[in-house]
Amino acid sequence: MQQTHVEELFEWIDEAATAIEYQENTTYLESVADALDVLYHHAPFDDMADLLKQQLEKHLKDIDLNKFEKEEIRKATQLAILKGMKGATQQQHLITPDTVAMFMGYLTQRLFKDAQEIRIFDPACGTANLLTAVLNQLDKQVAAYGSDVDETLMKLALANANLQKTEIEFFHQDSLRPFLLEPVDFVLADLPVGYYPDDVQAGEYNLKAEEGYSYAHHLFIEQSLRYTKQGGYLMFVIPNFLFESDQATQLNAFLREHAHIVGMLQLPEALFKEEKHAKSILVLQKKGKGTEAPKEALLAKLPSFKNHNAMADILAQINQWFEKNHSS
Incomplete structure (x- = not known):
């Protein structure tokens, strides 16, 4: 079955966030925010560790943001956020269906x-x-x-x-x-x-x-x-x-x-x-x-x-x- 744009982008965000979470020792949800920023600027942050920078630079070569519609971006982002919120117990960390x-x-x-x-x-x-x-x-x-x-x-x-x-x-x-x-x-x-x-x-x-x-x-x-x-x-x-x-x-x-x-x-x-x-x-x-x-x-x-x-x-x-x- 062909992968949809939403699935493709979600996987990209998920992999980038997981790498950031592991290397930077932050929560998955915070790592999603960083992964989205890295994607938007198409570059890792200056203060990231060299190994993480290399991973993310390699990862950025696999994605072309211009091919995604606004709604596809929103839905893929939402999926990553929902995954992060499963671990968060705070009531305000809920998303409107x-x-x-x-x-x-x-x-x-x-x-x-x-x-x-x-x-x-x-x-x-x-x-x-x-x-x-x-x-x-x-x-x-x-x-x-x-x-x-x-x-x-x-x-x-x-x-x-x-x-x-x-x-x-x-x-x-x-x-x-x-x-x-x-x-x-x-x-x-x-x-x-x-x-x-x-x-x-x-x-x-x-x-x-x-x-x-x-x-x-x-x-x-x-x-x-x-x-x-x-x-x-x-x-x-x-x-x-x-x-x-x-x-x-x-x-x-x-x-x-x-x-x-x-x-x-x-x-x-x-x-x-x-x-x-x-x-x-x-x-x-x-x-x-x-x-x-x-x-x-x-x-x-x-x-x-x-x-x-x-x-x-x-x-x-x-x-x-x-x-x-x-x-x-």
Whole structure:
């Protein structure tokens, strides 16, 4: 069977990362970031050991980056990152499933169908897999921004964007602190779920907890609304329990005041190991002059992405909803 471009590139990254991991005594995930940089610059780093330099130079002769499409680069990079994350136990080291990223790209296209250009921000961008997956589906002028606090993920995000020749401005910071960023048309994020440990910073938010730690996912929603233009859109991957938790009343009241709920699409349970980890896609519009809630919100339970007939049916219904309820 002929090897695909994605497999070929993944193997190249994997072999280079494994060599770096062994020689430099770093983690596989950090080595992937270095391997991607070496590939992008088509040269090993100056400070690498001579033996490693020789290995990588020889390895670079086997690859021609120009023959790969953006999506092939993204998918091969994602496979290497996923391999590295198997060993990482941290909750934030998780990647949005590809089918979900593709579906969110499709929804983004529909939301901004008539826009010539848009500005997009992902405040929890991780390795920028979700952000680049969505960008690769848009056929318009886009200015993109991403932020993450994790240094390794930021290195991977930068290398990922560079290889895809996608311009993204990254902020390496705690995304719940202020940004030097003008409000954008669209905020997109797979929300980090859990408690936010900085009580002082949480105090700057309406959605801070009355007592104890605040929920990071609630604060991310509020922060995202701050950096969205009036009438702009937000799309989040959220835990299904978002509106049922102990601080949900506060969140509901806040959203009623600041946003219109455009839609909520429950993701197939088969994507998640346990029911309690199941997630949905929430679409909001920030209230502004002349904005109003859709006559009916877009509510759906998505079938398995593998069930093509059921998926075609639901997409037809979603397209119909957009025709009736949405003009961008």
